Amino acid sequence: MSLIEGEEELIRNGVAEALLDHDRARESLIPLLLKVQGKLGYLPALAMELIAEALQIPAVDVYGLATFYNRFRLNPPGKHQIQVCMGTACYMVGGDIALDCFERRLEIGEDETTPDREFSLERVACVGCCTMAPVVVVDELVEGHVTPTRVDGILLSFGREIPKSAEKTEQEGENSP
Amino acid sequence: MSKKVTITIDGREIEAHEGEKVLWVALDNSIFIPNLCALKEKEHPSGSCRLCYVQVEGRPEPVTACTLAAKEGLSVQTRSPQVDRLVKSAFELLLSNHRLGCGRCPRRKSCALLKIARERGLKMRLSRLSALELDVEIDESPETFAFDRSRCLLCGRCVWICQEVARVGALGFTNRGITRRVGTFREVSLAQSPCTECGLCVEACPSGALYFKEKSDDK
Ligand code: FES
Numbered sequence: 400m401s402l403i404e405g406e407e408e409l410i411r412n413g414v415a416e417a418l419l420d421h422d423r424a425r426e427s428l429i430p431l432l433l434k435v436q437g438k439l440g441y442l443p444a445l446a447m448e449l450i451a452e453a454l455q456i457p458a459v460d461v462y463g464l465a466t467f468y469n470r471f472r473l474n475p476p477g478k479h480q481i482q483v484c485m486g487t488a489c490y491m492v493g494g495d496i497a498l499d500c501f502e503r504r505l506e507i508g509e510d511e512t513t514p515d516r517e518f519s520l521e522r523v524a525c526v527g528c529c530t531m532a533p534v535v536v537v538d539e540l541v542e543g544h545v546t547p548t549r550v551d552g553i554l555l556s557f558g559r560e561i562p563k564s565a566e567k568t569e570q571e572g573e574n575s576p
Numbered sequence: 577m578s579k580k581v582t583i584t585i586d587g588r589e590i591e592a593h594e595g596e597k598v599l600w601v602a603l604d605n606s607i608f609i610p611n612l613c614a615l616k617e618k619e620h621p622s623g624s625c626r627l628c629y630v631q632v633e634g635r636p637e638p639v640t641a642c643t644l645a646a647k648e649g650l651s652v653q654t655r656s657p658q659v660d661r662l663v664k665s666a667f668e669l670l671l672s673n674h675r676l677g678c679g680r681c682p683r684r685k686s687c688a689l690l691k692i693a694r695e696r697g698l699k700m701r702l703s704r705l706s707a708l709e710l711d712v713e714i715d716e717s718p719e720t721f722a723f724d725r726s727r728c729l730l731c732g733r734c735v736w737i738c739q740e741v742a743r744v745g746a747l748g749f750t751n752r753g754i755t756r757r758v759g760t761f762r763e764v765s766l767a768q769s770p771c772t773e774c775g776l777c778v779e780a781c782p783s784g785a786l787y788f789k790e791k792s793d794d795k
């Protein structure tokens with residue numbers, strides 16, 4: 400993910416600040432990453448490199464830890480955050496189809512953010528309203544019974560135009576078994 | 577290391593340094609115990625491959641030899657029905673996540689898996705488990721060697737060597753669970769990583785995951 404204007408400075412300052420009163424032992428890596436993520440909203444590559452340097456450990460170890468725990472995110476949260484439920488109930492009735500639709504429409508994968516940082520996409524476990532399955536949570540708002548058409552509707556409500564040609568061919572595709 | 581002790585392996589009395597791990601005592605005395613993840617120089621064994629089980633006299637369950645310290649009077653058996661069962665399961669688990677096709681593997685003559693199979697009469701085939709789907713993903717970016725992740729057993733030898741011996745730190749463990757892998761910072765290719773191509777990781781690899789392009793077993 401490329402940085403936006405002024406972000407590099409933000410990252411450098413954020414990490415420097417977090418390091419200020421933090422001890423440099425390897426064991427302090429998790430709290431440090433949490434702190435930096437708290438400041439920046441995610442863990443940019445540059446931040447991981449700066450942290451590795453400060454703690455004198457290989458950058459791959461910082462990355463390894465950040466990819467081990469779900470708690471850490473490597474991509475910036477989008478302006479609109481889309482969480483597709485993949486709990487048992489939602490999965491059974493096509494949660495994966497909803498996820499797939501978002502992936503195709505936004506041209507990003509799971510845990511990614513669109514280059515304009517408008518949308519980020521995540522999968523979550525049961526959000527507690529299985530009767531409305533498949534469920535998608537969009538910026539805290541729960542959307543139930545999310546069909547592919549509803550996916551387009553949600554995106555449209557944020558001003559994302561759906562390419563006409565794509566709409567046509569895909570809808571045909573959906574109808575065929 | 578400290579004082580000498582006498583231990584018994586498979587009925588043979590052997591002199592060892594107190595505290596030395598039984599796996600190395602056995603191997604140094606040409607007694608074979610399967611192992612993948614152990615490295616002699618490594619102070620804290622990772623004990624992750626679960627292949628080196630032995631039966632200790634007076635203990636109900638088998639224990640891993642790479643973590644078992646020698647002490648006076650210790651008596652172990654390298655085989656027992658319990659040991660064999662555990663090793664068989666661990667071996668099959670490793671195989672289920674390892675791309676077979678040994679005939680085309682560049683390390684088929686020096687592969688630790690094949691050696692274990694031969695020594696213990698294990699099959700290079702799955703019977704109880706189904707194979708995981710593996711993407712064949714070979715990083716050929718280094719000039720002298722290549723990294724085929726579909727043959728990686730996650731033993732961690734290369735990672736330790738890269739970090740502690742070569743002091744390069746290009747390789748590490750990334751992700752979790754079924755997607756766990758030996759990777760680089762942000763999963764860039766080795767050529768884009770801090771790798772210096774020292775080749776120590778290749779020498780440490782027990783399987784066909786890391787291999788020299790020139791010196792493979794074909795040539
Ligand atoms: S499984 Fe999706 S809300 Fe419960």
Ligand code: FES
Pocket residue numbers: 610611612613614622623624625626627628640641642643
């Ligand atoms: S060698 Fe003992 S567990 Fe791997």
